[in-house]
Amino acid sequence: MWRVFDDGTAFAAVVGALAEPWVESRVTKVCGVEARGFILGSAVAFRLGAGFVAIRKAGALFPGPKDRQETAPDYRGIVQQLEIQQRALQPNDRVLLVDDWAEKGSQAIAAKRLIEHRQATFLGLAVMIDQLSDAQRNLLGQVRSIVRADELPNDGPRLTQ
Numbered sequence: 001m002w003r004v005f006d007d008g009t010a011f012a013a014v015v016g017a018l019a020e021p022w023v024e025s026r027v028t029k030v031c032g033v034e035a036r037g038f039i040l041g042s043a044v045a046f047r048l049g050a051g052f053v054a055i056r057k058a059g060a061l062f063p064g065p066k067d068r069q070e071t072a073p074d075y076r077g078i079v080q081q082l083e084i085q086q087r088a089l090q091p092n093d094r095v096l097l098v099d100d101w102a103e104k105g106s107q108a109i110a111a112k113r114l115i116e117h118r119q120a121t122f123l124g125l126a127v128m129i130d131q132l133s134d135a136q137r138n139l140l141g142q143v144r145s146i147v148r149a150d151e152l153p154n155d156g157p158r159l160t161q
Contacts, residue, residue, distance in 0.1 A: 001100055004128075005039055014146065015040065018098055018126040019047040021144040025123055027096045029053050029089060031115060033082065033107050034060065041098040044126065048096070053088040055111050057081065067117055071110040075103035082110050089118035097122070101129045102143070105136035112140060 004010050018040060027048045032041020033055045045052040056062045058081035066083040073079050089095065095115045102108050108125050115122045124142030131149035132140070 001036065001128075011043070014128060015043040015047055017146045018128070018144075019044045022048060022096050022123065022126060025096070026094050027123060028093045029095045029120070031055050031084075031095055031097045031111060033057075033097075033099055033111055036100040037098060040100060040128070044096070044098045050096075053084065053095070055114060056083050058083060067114055069110040069114045069117075072104070072106040074106045080107065080110070082107065082114060084111075084114045084118065086118070089115060089120040091119040093118075093120035095120045095122055096124065096126055098126045100127065101131065101149075102127045102136075102145075103131045103149075105132050105140060109136070109139055 004014055027050045029051045030041045030045035030048065031053045032038045034057050038054060042052045062083055062085065065086045067086055069082050071080045071082060097108060097111050099108065102125065112122050124144065125140050127145045129147055129149055130143060130145035132143065137143050
């Protein structure tokens with residue numbers, strides 16, 4: 001996955017593909033979960049003319065009052081505590097969540113809860129690779145991806161996280 005970021009042409013194409021479905025959605029903030037979500041989210045925010053809001057994993061330096069949300073176990077069985085600064089979102093914000101890969105949606109669902117707890121409007125998820133089940137996708141509302149995981153080739157080199 002990291003190889004996408006060091007190729008300027010590929011990175012620009014990915015950012016454009018993530019941002020394009022949301023151009024008319026009046027996005028005011030883009031959230032990204034640490035770490036690759038920071039890279040993609042900030043680039044998509046720039047492309048959409050929106051602000052960027054970091055969602056960090058517990059233990060990271062993050063000043064000021066925060067809201068916390070525990071995730072369900074991820075694809076590795078790991079439970080995370082996600083944090084957002086309370087001042088980062090306002091009730092009038094229209095928020096897009098951006099990430100690289102959604103396997104089980106545990107971080108995306110927890111991030112959605114954080115966003116909605118701040119009384120902002122959660123617009124949906126923009127993700128490079130969607131591996132979500134239909135039930136998980138339904139919990140997130142609008143999900144726009146570049147590719148679904150089941151569309152990736154089974155032979156030859158694979159994208160790895």
